[in-house]
Amino acid sequence: MSATTPFLRIDTIIVRVRDLAHALPWYRTLLAAEPVYFDGGEGLAVLPLSNTSLTLWQREPGDTGRAAVGRAGTYPILAVADADAAHTFVGAHGGTPEPVGTGAGVRYFGFTDPDGNYLEACQVL
Secondary structure, eight states, X not given: OOOOOXXXXXXXXXXXXXOHHHHHHHXXXXXXXOOSEEETTTTEEEEEOSSSEEEEEXXXXXXXXXXXXXXXXXXXXXXESOHHHHHHHHHHTTOEEOOOXXXXXXXXXXXXXXXXXXXXXXXXX
């Protein structure tokens, strides 16, 4: 089955961590990579890999670290060339998209698949 899709590749995988300051050195060593983006206030660090990236995101205080769903868990961010077109596509194909947001040089939206799994689409501006 061949179909046109707005999704280009997996852009990044989110990994929630208890303490970014503690986790980042370990991941830097593990992946032999320096962050291409860091936001200490938001608790984010993006480490490049060959065709994707790994984003460390510090959990909220009180988060027990148990397996979680939605943004509290691990999920893929899919690269798109046009966030609005991807948003329309997801809605037309059984997904449940959130509104498109803008921030830090990107346009993005989260959505769930028909089973309730959380994903995100991201357009780099």
